[in-house]
Amino acid sequence: MPNMLSRRPIEELATLAPGLHHLNAGQFPANRYTTSMTSSTSVSINFKRREMVILGTQYAGEMKKGVFTIMHYLMPKAGILSLHSSANEGPDGDVSLFFGLSGTGKTTLSADPHRFLIGDDEHCWSDNGIFNIEGGCYAKCIDLSADKEPEIFNAIRFGSVLENVVFHPQSRLVDYTDKSLTENTRCAYPIEYIPNAKVPCVGGHPKNIILLTCDAFGVLPPVAKLTQHQSMYHFISGYTAKIAGTEDGVTEPQATFSACFGQPFLVWHPTKYANMLAEKMAEHEANAWLINTGWNGGKYGVGKRIALKYSRAIIDAIHSGELAQQEYEEYPVFGLHIPKACPGVPENVLNPKTAWLGDADEFEATVAKLANLFIENFKLYEDHASPEVLAAGPVLE
Numbered sequence: 001m002p003n004m005l006s007r008r009p010i011e012e013l014a015t016l017a018p019g020l021h022h023l024n025a026g027q028f029p030a031n032r033y034t035t036s037m038t039s040s041t042s043v044s045i046n047f048k049r050r051e052m053v054i055l056g057t058q059y060a061g062e063m064k065k066g067v068f069t070i071m072h073y074l075m076p077k078a079g080i081l082s083l084h085s086s087a088n089e090g091p092d093g094d095v096s097l098f099f100g101l102s103g104t105g106k107t108t109l110s111a112d113p114h115r116f117l118i119g120d121d122e123h124c125w126s127d128n129g130i131f132n133i134e135g136g137c138y139a140k141c142i143d144l145s146a147d148k149e150p151e152i153f154n155a156i157r158f159g160s161v162l163e164n165v166v167f168h169p170q171s172r173l174v175d176y177t178d179k180s181l182t183e184n185t186r187c188a189y190p191i192e193y194i195p196n197a198k199v200p201c202v203g204g205h206p207k208n209i210i211l212l213t214c215d216a217f218g219v220l221p222p223v224a225k226l227t228q229h230q231s232m233y234h235f236i237s238g239y240t241a242k243i244a245g246t247e248d249g250v251t252e253p254q255a256t257f258s259a260c261f262g263q264p265f266l267v268w269h270p271t272k273y274a275n276m277l278a279e280k281m282a283e284h285e286a287n288a289w290l291i292n293t294g295w296n297g298g299k300y301g302v303g304k305r306i307a308l309k310y311s312r313a314i315i316d317a318i319h320s321g322e323l324a325q326q327e328y329e330e331y332p333v334f335g336l337h338i339p340k341a342c343p344g345v346p347e348n349v350l351n352p353k354t355a356w357l358g359d360a361d362e363f364e365a366t367v368a369k370l371a372n373l374f375i376e377n378f379k380l381y382e383d384h385a386s387p388e389v390l391a392a393g394p395v396l397e
């Protein structure tokens, strides 16, 4: 946990009174006969008693996401927006936020050799800018390689904690390809193990807001520039595919919607966070982008997950300003604006229709299928959203 929460100097700790007791009894199962208990794992919070109890799971993610849930209660109460996002800063001080559910690329894409890392998962946005609430990162290690993700690979050294990986008993060398315990192998390392981390982990008001989604249908574009209302629509929807890894029982991508790209951690109604985000984005004139790090060319099983080097090239072009300069075309049904070109990315990849390997009817049917899922899901928020935000979603004739 010290790697995952913001660390305070020892002398300061002595002056602080505990604001919350976090009791982890992960080896002890929850009683399934307790009313409403559906499994032997439970994570319970009592805000009044300021107490949090974990039973039946030893996954370190529960502890950090538990503290995050508390922050999702306390911060908005104090007028500060809590965010399930990573953040980094360019050499000119421009800050980018990357929202996304587990596995969409927050950690991977924020560890960028050209930019300073502010944090990989949990931030807050106050009137002064953004700050990280963690003191380290919690990266996925499955299939990790020095070649594809050198910053993360090299951060794994003495002082880091590896979780659920398999290693050779004599050499103690880790086999990052081994999934026999779980696909959700992790490493928690202090943020300063990333060479270009920014410590203290704070930054100015974000200039670019990047919504990461991992589309398992292969019909969302690798990148689209969002209008203000589209960014709210997609933020509230929180569409992605759960991919094998973080959640038990998920063995292939499953389409899902998770409000604000972090529904399990929200305490207030999702529109509270969305309205705060809209106000802050308007005040600070932030640009918004939707990036699909998921499938391209066809759905899961037919197409391929878009290459990491293309997602990185798209992000580089956002940061250099080149992407905003491109010519855009409207993508029907979703009404998204997609660039016709992007440095470092083949043009046929950018429009899902031209990337599609199957026939045209199947493509149209898949677009309609996903659009319908969005429309159905958004019915939950219809009463709270403005007509402009409602109109910013997909429209089927």
Ligand SMILES: Nc1ncnc2c1ncn2[C@@H]1O[C@H](COP(=O)(O)OP(=O)(O)O)[C@@H](O)[C@H]1O
Pocket: 100, 101, 102, 103, 104, 105, 106, 107, 108, 109, 120, 139, 140, 142, 293, 294, 305, 306, 307, 308, 309, 311
């Ligand atoms: N195009 C892509 N963009 C980002 N990540 C990708 C891409 N293709 C494959 N990946 C892999 O997907 C995983 C993303 O996980 P991670 O960055 O930890 O997500 P998060 O921090 O949002 O939970 C990594 O293992 C990464 O190597």
Ligand SMILES: C=C(OP(=O)(O)O)C(=O)O
Pocket: 061, 062, 065, 101, 102, 103, 106, 121, 138, 246
């Ligand atoms: C720790 C988690 O977050 P992420 O996968 O986004 O790192 C989690 O959801 O378990």
